[in-house]
Structures are given as structure tokens and as C-alpha cells.
Amino acid sequence: MHDPWLEKISDSIDGLLEPAGEQALQDHLAGCAECRTLQAELRDVVAAARSAADTPPSSDLWAGIAAGIRELDPNAMPTAPDRLEMLSPVAPLKPRRSPARARRFSFSAPQLAAAAVVLMTLSGAAVWFGALARPDGSTVATGTIIQSSGSGPRAVRPVGLTAASADYAEDVATLEQALEDNRAQLDPSTIEVIERSLESIDRAIEDARTALAADPGNPYLHRQLDNTMRKKIDVLQRAAGVQRAQS
Amino acid sequence: MASVADQDRDDVRDAQSGDTAAFERVYHRHAARIHTLCRRMLSPEEADDLTQEVFIRAWQKLSLFRGDSAFGTWLYRLAVNLILARRQTFASRRSRFDGGDPNVIPMHARSERPDLRVDVDAAIRTLPPGARDVFVLHDVEGYTHEEIAGLLNVTAGTSKSQLHRARMSLRQYLR
Numbered sequence: 001m002h003d004p005w006l007e008k009i010s011d012s013i014d015g016l017l018e019p020a021g022e023q024a025l026q027d028h029l030a031g032c033a034e035c036r037t038l039q040a041e042l043r044d045v046v047a048a049a050r051s052a053a054d055t056p057p058s059s060d061l062w063a064g065i066a067a068g069i070r071e072l073d074p075n076a077m078p079t080a081p082d083r084l085e086m087l088s089p090v091a092p093l094k095p096r097r098s099p100a101r102a103r104r105f106s107f108s109a110p111q112l113a114a115a116a117v118v119l120m121t122l123s124g125a126a127v128w129f130g131a132l133a134r135p136d137g138s139t140v141a142t143g144t145i146i147q148s149s150g151s152g153p154r155a156v157r158p159v160g161l162t163a164a165s166a167d168y169a170e171d172v173a174t175l176e177q178a179l180e181d182n183r184a185q186l187d188p189s190t191i192e193v194i195e196r197s198l199e200s201i202d203r204a205i206e207d208a209r210t211a212l213a214a215d216p217g218n219p220y221l222h223r224q225l226d227n228t229m230r231k232k233i234d235v236l237q238r239a240a241g242v243q244r245a246q247s
Numbered sequence: 248m249a250s251v252a253d254q255d256r257d258d259v260r261d262a263q264s265g266d267t268a269a270f271e272r273v274y275h276r277h278a279a280r281i282h283t284l285c286r287r288m289l290s291p292e293e294a295d296d297l298t299q300e301v302f303i304r305a306w307q308k309l310s311l312f313r314g315d316s317a318f319g320t321w322l323y324r325l326a327v328n329l330i331l332a333r334r335q336t337f338a339s340r341r342s343r344f345d346g347g348d349p350n351v352i353p354m355h356a357r358s359e360r361p362d363l364r365v366d367v368d369a370a371i372r373t374l375p376p377g378a379r380d381v382f383v384l385h386d387v388e389g390y391t392h393e394e395i396a397g398l399l400n401v402t403a404g405t406s407k408s409q410l411h412r413a414r415m416s417l418r419q420y421l422r
Contacts, residue, residue: 010411041418048421049386052367056279061299062271068303069267 005032009039013046175236186239194239201232251276255318263309270309274302277319281326287371287383288330297333301326327384327398334376370420374413381406382413 008025011017017025029036183191205228249257254276261269281301286294305322312321371379371387380399384390385406392403392410399406 006415007407007411010414011407038418041422042414045414045417045421046386048367048370048417049382052387054279054283057282057295057298059295061278061282061295061302062274064299065274065302065306066267066271068299069270069306072303072307073265 005035006038009035010042013039013042171233172236175233175240179236179239182240194235197235198232201228201235204228205232251319252317256314259309259312259314259318262306263312270302270306273318277322278302280319281322284323284326284383284388285330287368287387288327288380289333290372293333297326297330300333301329304329323388324398331380331399367421370417373420374416378409378413378416381409382417385410386414 005025005028008017008021012022012025029039179194186194208228255273258269258272262273278298282294282298285297285301289297301322305325308325312318371383374382377399381395384395384398385392390398392406395401395406396403401409
């Protein structure tokens with residue numbers, strides 16, 4: 001492999017040979033078919049390399065970058081009206097792969113697709129809720145008091161729970177029970193939209209919990225779980241508001 | 248329409264003031280190039296993670312960018328340094344998984360589907376790290392041997408030698 005011509009051919013392709021060296025190589029190539037073949041093949045390699053196109057990542061990595069920036073610099077101006085908040089409540093997360101890779105998150109195409117489905121579902125639900133505006137033009141309040149059949153009004157604390165809150169499970173149970181008690185007041189298609197939303201949110205909660213189990217100290221995952229749990233409370237409260245409006 | 252350099256100049260200036268929206272535009276303009284570099288010099292599996300790290304690190308160091316060179320050049324060099332640092336960090340672990348001498352260039356069979364276009368990136372991944380770095384930087388990205396020597400902390404002669412080895416190996420893969 002130390003044939004002196006081999007490296008000279010490579011250098012010639014790069015234009016690195018002095019005129020005398022280039023002339024000597026050309027003289028050699030004229031009488032050596034093997035080296036001419038090699039020269040052609042090496043040129044093909046270089047041409048292939050130069051024509052290799054850049055391709056973008058298969059999924060948008062910005063959400064993970066923005067999360068990392070926010071952790072580094074909480075005062076950084078937000079990207080867009082809470083774009084991260086739009087992504088974070090429902091996007092399932094992969095557990096962090098190694099402790100050395102804190103603050104970096106990758107959303108695969110299927111994950112983003114799942115998030116998009118959930119967002120569409122939530123958006124659909126939001127539009128649907130919005131469509132149930134009162135005749136005077138005001139929208140149904142997402143109040144904190146639920147009329148539960150047979151047991152009088154129950155107080156439910158406003159949204160503002162944290163993932164660690166022991167009250168969360170109680171509030172969800174209260175709201176779910178209220179939804180169940182008043183199910184008959186709602187159109188089946190409405191029930192379907194609500195249940196689909198809740199199923200998506202439950203999956204996101206489960207994913208966030210799984211990721212947290214693998215990486216319990218990760219503040220981003222804590223926020224993710226917190227936001228998703230808030231979203232569940234919000235959907236349930238909205239459903240309760242719709243029930244009140246229709247009763 | 249403003250050139251990429253002009254857009255970079257405006258967005259980087261805003262990003263230096265803390266505007267992440269401007270930095271997101273920078274990300275979208277350069278993501279493909281940085282991700283491709285990470286994929287070629289490391290692996291597809293590590294590319295997403297490292298691309299994020301490059302842009303987070305760029306945000307951290309943005310105040311150091313003075314505009315002496317194009318922002319893309321500055322970002323690219325930052326990416327190369329991070330890739331090399333990542334490789335150094337995980338070198339011992341990788342060698343255990345790769346199972347051996349990094350100087351041995353594995354010979355892979357060509358695609359079993361000759362009708363498919365040869366995947367240059369797949370071919371590059373068959374190279375050992377040193378030859379792969381030089382090949383990507385020289386033949387794909389157009390760096391000179393002197394520049395590569397500075398980046399990789401080797402001599403220009405070593406860079407030329409590694410390039411030659413890489414080309415000889417790829418020639419058999421792409422033939």
C-alpha cells in the first residue's frame with residue numbers, strides 16, 4: 001500500500017502536486033491502467049462526498065433546545081406565546097439516557113405525532129367548549145364549584161396544583177365523579193371528545209411519570225408532569241362547566 | 248431577499264440580547280448542517296442529542312461571538328469541538344463496543360440492492376474515527392489540511408495520510 005503513486009494520485013485530485021510532480025504522475029498514468037482506474041475511483045469518492053447533501057433532523061429539536069436555554073437563562077425572552085407550554089403538556093418524553101446529558105430532550109417523529117394528535121384533540125375540545133357560549137355571548141366559566149348530583153355543590157380548588165400535591169388525586173376524583181354523575185346531560189359525541197382528551201392526557205401523565213422514575217431529579221420532567229396534570233384538571237373543570245350550562 | 252449571513256447577523260444580535268425567537272430562527276437555518284455533521288462524525292443515534300447540545304452551548308457562548316467570521320463558521324467550529332470532546336469522553340466506552348483496533352478499517356459489503364443509490368453517509372460510517380473526521384472535514388466540508396490539523400490537534404501530514412486511507416477504503420465501498 002506504499003506504492004508512491006497512490007498518495008500522489010490523491011494529492012493530484014486535490015491540486016496539491018507541484019507542476020513537476022503532476023507531470024511525472026501523468027507520465028505514469030499514461031502507461032498504467034491500474035493507476036488510471038484508481039484515479040477514476042478516487043475521483044468518484046471525492047465527487048460523492050462533495051455532493052452529499054445535508055439533511056435536517058427527523059424531528060424538530062427546538063423544544064429541547066428551548067427547554068435547555070430556559071434552564072440556563074430563565075430571563076430569556078419566550079420564543080412565542082408560550083410555545084413550550086403548548087408542547088409540553090402532552091408530548092411524551094423518553095427517559096434521559098445518561099446523567100451527562102441533562103437538559104437535552106429529543107422528541108421523535110412518533111412522539112411529536114402523538115403530541116400533535118393530543119393537541120388537536122385538546123384544541124377540538126377547546127373549540128367545542130368555546131362553541132357552548134351562553135346566549136348572551138359570554139363563555140361558560142371554568143369555575144371551581146361543581147354541582148354534583150344529589151350531594152350539593154362541592155368546592156374544588158382552582159387550578160394551581162403541583163405534581164406533588166396530595167390534593168390532586170382528590171380533586172381529580174371529585175371532578176371525575178361529577179362528570180360521571182352528570183353524564184346523561186351531555187351529548188354522546190361530547191362525552192367522546194372529553195374522554196379522548198382525558199385518555200391522551202392520562203397517557204402523557206404516565207409517560208412523564210415513567211421518565212421521572214428514570215430521572216427523578218430532572219426539573220423539566222417535573223414541569224412536564226405538573227403541566228399535564230393541570231391540563232387534566234382544566235379539561236375536567238371545563239366539562240363540569242359545560243354540564244352546568246346545559247342543566 | 249436577505250442573505251443567510253445578513254439574516255444571521257440580525258438574529259444573532261437579537262439573540263445576544265436574550266431573544267430566543269431570533270435564536271430559533273438561527274437554529275432552523277443551521278440545524279440541517281449541524282445535524283448532518285454530528286451524524287457523519289459520530290452516529291445517527293447521537294446526532295439529535297448532540298445537535299441540541301451544540302445549540303444550547305452556542306446560546307451560552309453567544310456573547311463571545313464578535314462577528315469576525317460568519318456565524319455559520321463559528322457555529323460549525325463549535326460543533327466540531329463538541330463532537331471531538333464527546334468522542335474523547337466516550338472513547339473508551341465506544342472502543343469496548345466497537346470491539347477493537349480503531350486503525351482497522353472495516354470492509355463492508357456493498358448494498359444488496361444495486362438499484363439503490365449508494366448511501367454516502369453509510370459509507371462514511373464504516374470509517375474509523377480519525378479517518379472519518381478528516382474525510383468529512385476535507386472532502387465534504389472543504390477544510391484544508393492545515394485547518395484540520397488545528398482542529399484535530401494533529402499534523403497536516405497526518406491529516407493527509409488519514410484522508411488517503413479514508414478514500415482508499417471508501418473507494419472499495421462505493422465501487
